[in-house]
Amino acid sequence: MDRERRELLGPGRLVLHVRDRPGPPSLRFETAGDGRVLLRQEERPVLLGRSVGGGCCPDLHLHRLGDYRSPLPPLRSTTMRSSVNWPHQYARWLEEGEGTPLRNGRWELSARAAFQPGVWTEDFVGDWPAGRLGLYCGGGWHGVLPLRRLSAPNASRVKAYRKHVREDTLAPVLIWWVDYLDGWLILDGHDRAVAALAEDRVPECVELTQVLDDEEWRRVAAEATEGHGRRMAGLAGRPAGPGTDRQRRTLERAHADTLATLPYTAGSTRFLPLPGGPAAWDALAARAVFQCPSD
Numbered sequence: 001m002d003r004e005r006r007e008l009l010g011p012g013r014l015v016l017h018v019r020d021r022p023g024p025p026s027l028r029f030e031t032a033g034d035g036r037v038l039l040r041q042e043e044r045p046v047l048l049g050r051s052v053g054g055g056c057c058p059d060l061h062l063h064r065l066g067d068y069r070s071p072l073p074p075l076r077s078t079t080m081r082s083s084v085n086w087p088h089q090y091a092r093w094l095e096e097g098e099g100t101p102l103r104n105g106r107w108e109l110s111a112r113a114a115f116q117p118g119v120w121t122e123d124f125v126g127d128w129p130a131g132r133l134g135l136y137c138g139g140g141w142h143g144v145l146p147l148r149r150l151s152a153p154n155a156s157r158v159k160a161y162r163k164h165v166r167e168d169t170l171a172p173v174l175i176w177w178v179d180y181l182d183g184w185l186i187l188d189g190h191d192r193a194v195a196a197l198a199e200d201r202v203p204e205c206v207e208l209t210q211v212l213d214d215e216e217w218r219r220v221a222a223e224a225t226e227g228h229g230r231r232m233a234g235l236a237g238r239p240a241g242p243g244t245d246r247q248r249r250t251l252e253r254a255h256a257d258t259l260a261t262l263p264y265t266a267g268s269t270r271f272l273p274l275p276g277g278p279a280a281w282d283a284l285a286a287r288a289v290f291q292c293p294s295d
Helices: 077-081 086-096 156-167 190-198 214-236 242-264 277-287
Strands: 005-010 013-018 027-033 036-041 044-052 059-064 105-112 130-134 173-178 183-188 205-211 271-273
Touching (some): 005 105, 013 086, 027 277, 077 156, 086 105, 086 205, 183 190, 214 242
Parallel strands (some): 173 205
Antiparallel strands (some): 005 013, 013 105, 027 036, 059 130, 173 183
16 A cells, blocks of 8 residues: 655654545444444444533433454564654554545544543543443533543563553553544553553543545635635725734734644544334444334
């Protein structure tokens, strides 16, 4: 496979331009409508979810099926102790691996060590296999969802990783930002996340985000520029003075900031139709003994 084009944004940040992958990604969301969703990896269902509740505050009841496989190869201690640019390394492995969410478009990988309070505590879904996410009320869920059962903090592998945490040599957790969830899925590093939390550390991460493609962000930029022009024209009819000058500078600065960040704005989660529709989803839920409250 040809190496995808990369846009370097700094030591711990890059944008991967994915091409020649027109079909559905190996790791993808599907929907049967009526709030039913499915996360599938290749042909394996790995997560079932259904939104329950009306208005602006639905809950997403979910059930993980235990069939998720990391798209990254196993990490050796010697690799973690070496000098590795992890966003670049993870980008390379995602290009070459199977079971990834990559599809045509632009994907940002960036090192991330700081999160809002609660992301890795009350909004970290430690229960297995069921869970419940409040998606929208109070600003959304904004947490982290593991895709496999978490190991105990005293498990042998986790204890080995805890030593790396104390040495500051632990490889970052790979997380995928999914705007539908207003949160992240762990793609690789479940045991590393447990090790960091057991040592009272926030896990260091590499965040994978699909950002707007070139056509999308240029369209949004043109709309923003048109709106900015209207606002500036409105100011032109006002009397000159310090207040008007201050407003003009504020508008110019806000417009410049908007244009600078647009190419790296996260895109929306894309859903494919679930083959078989609601009946197929219901059959999977029945086999998984997944029940959630009725609407």
